[in-house]
Amino acid sequence: MTTTPFPTSTNHPVRHPPSWWAGAIAGMAAGGTALAVGELAGALAAPKPGPVIAVSNRVIEHAPVWFVNFGKQVFGLADKPALIAGTLILSILFAAGLGVISLRSRVVGVAGIAAFGVLGLIAMGVDPQGGWVYAAAVSLAAVVAGVVSLLALLRRVPRNEVPDLENPISARPVERRTFLGWAAAMAAAIGAVAVGANQLRGRAAVESARDEVELPTEVGEAEIQAQVSAAVASEVANTPGIADLITPNDEFYLIDTATLVPQVDPSSWELTIKGMVDREVTYTYDDLLARASTIAPVTLSCVSNEVGGQLVGNAVWQGVPLSELLDEAGVQTGATQIRSQSVDGWDCGFPTDAAFDGRTALVAIAMNGEPLPVDHGFPARLVVSGLYGYVSATKWLKEIELTTWEAFDGFWIPRGWSKSGPIKTQSRIDTPRNGETISSSGAAVPIAGVAWAPNLGIERVEVQIDDGDWFEATLGESLGDDSWLQWSLAWTPTPGQHRIRVRATDGTGETQTSEVARPAPNGASGWHTITVKA
Structure with a gap:
């Protein structure tokens, strides 16, 4: 009997299926390439949104209330960046899974990338700043780039080998280095494309x-400037630590649902007033610029602002009275709600009476003496005194529609917020800070801050130390009922820990409630309270 000896070595190593990690890397690189090319194509058509932004926008539009609340509670003002990051992470993980599957079936991998492209197509197609032709072109470019990248990397995926004992210098390390080199090069290219897309999306x-915008000089401008100058020079306004009477533009709070700040060309921008009106009217930016005769300080506040919070600011706005534009359109009987919409599709609504009851209600084109900053709504936005922003302060304004109160609910109403949004009377302690250690040397220490009740005005501000009497604070110079008011009280602390509370009374004589309430559904309430140690 003859036997064949078992070989102890071979010149041809036994090759097994490649490792899953190689497929995952190939998938992630291909997915990243598709996303980067999609964003680059979108940037070339700026200000249209790319696939990542468009998908994030659809999530914002259709997310359930619990998801929205969770995002706000966990991420706060960083909720939109967190959403975009989450979209990217899920996309890359999905692509990694496709890469692993593609080790066995290229068809499934290609189909998965195509499905990914269809999702982006739909998201961009329905976006108010997108469009179906644009979406199809961007999605096609992204899918082609992703498929080509995936197949190219899969051809270079190293396979597991049983080493050649006679030739220990196996081909496996060479293949692995080649594959990782290709993957690294692709990652670098993805980064370069992403940076390029970001630069193209620049402002x-x-x-x-x-x-280049030249704001008109109005008769009332000098008077407002004189008022502001006098108020800023007052003793109360110069209390160390107190908020500025006029909030600088770059410090004014920013709250909106825009994952991508709209970039609106004023030369092609138009505002349309339609709905329950006698005639539909359209205004260009130059039309509004020529008529921006009203200049007024108005305090705006976000409904999400906590008691003592910073989501409130005071600015001098310039624009066209909303009532004038509505009169030209001819508001019909029964039109009880004004719906406004942004170029990115966000909308809100407030009572029609608010445009005609004497409060400041503007289609604003300027903020603190300069054209609206892009982040604050350039070229035009709504400013309505006494109403929270979620029902009135539409930025990047595109359309105003007259309708009934029952016929329309703004963006935030189905998400659990109240339909009417009057700003609650509030007061805030700016100095000293909560938890601060202050001097107990016998010298007076200022307690100071701001109070606001837009459209109603502030009659008085009172401060309580521990459980003692309420002392009336000195009020700063007033810029009118629509503007917040600075206040200050001199206090000589005794050694120990102290609780300080503040409350304001509005122009109607109503004192803000002590009842503590969170922002949802119609604004926070309660007295701002801090603790200090002397």
């Missing part, structure tokens, strides 16, 4: 157009 064009 250079819109900022340049904004810089």
Whole structure:
């Protein structure tokens, strides 16, 4: 009997299926390439949104209330960046899974990338700033880039080998290095494309157009400037630590649902007033610029602002009275709600009476003496005194529609917020800070801050130390009922820990409630309270 000896070595190593990690890397690289190319294509058509932004926008539009509340509670003002990051992470994980599956079936991998492209197509197609032709072109470019990248990397995926004992210098390390080199090169290319897309989405064009805007000089401007100058020079306004009477533009709070700040060309922008009106009217930016005769300080506040919070600011706005534009359109009987919409599709509504009851209600084009900053709504936005922003302060304004109160609910109403949004009377202690250690040397220490009740005004502000009497604070110079008011009280602390509370009384004589309430569903309430140690 003859036997065949078992070989102890071979010149041809036994090759097994490649490791899953190689497929995952190939998938992630391909997914990243598709996303980067999609964003680059979108940037070339700026200000249209790319696939990541468009998908994030759809999540914002259709997310259930619990998801929205969870995002706000966990991430706060960083909720939109967190959403975009989450979209990217899920996309890359999905692509990694496709890469692993593609080790066995290229068809499934290609089909998965195509499905990914269809999702982006739909998201961009329905976006108010997108469009179906644009979406199809961007999605096609992204899918082609993703498929080509996936197949190219899969051809270079190293396979597991049983080493050649006679030739220990196996081909496996060479293949692995080659594959990882290709993957690294692709990652670098993805980064370069992403940076390029971000640069193309820059604000250079819109900022340049904004810089060329010359605001009209109005009769009331000098008077407002004189009022502001006198108020800023007052003793109360110069209390160390107190908020500025006029909030600088770059410090004014920013709250909106825009994952991508709209870049609106003022030369092609138009505002349309339609719905329950006698005639539909359209205004260009130049039309509004020529008529921006009203200048007024108005305090705006976000309904999400906690008691003592910073989501409130005071600015001098310039624009066209909303009532004038509505009169030209002819508001019909029964039109009880004004619906406004942004170029990115966000909308809200407030009672029609608010445009005609004497409060400041503007289609604003300027903020603190300069054209609206892009982040604050350039070229035009709504400013309505006494109403929280979620029902009135539409930025990047595109359309105003007259309708009935029952016929329309704004963006935030189905998400659990009240339909009417009057700003609650509030007061805040700016100095000293909560938890601060202050001097007990016998010298007076200022307690100071701001109070606001837009459209009603502030009659008085009172401060309580521990459980003692309420002392009336000194009020700063007033810029009118629509503007917040600075206040200050001199206090000589005794050694120990102290609780300080503040409350304000509005122009109607009503004192803000002590009842503590969270922002949802119609604004926070309660007395701002801090603790200090002397």
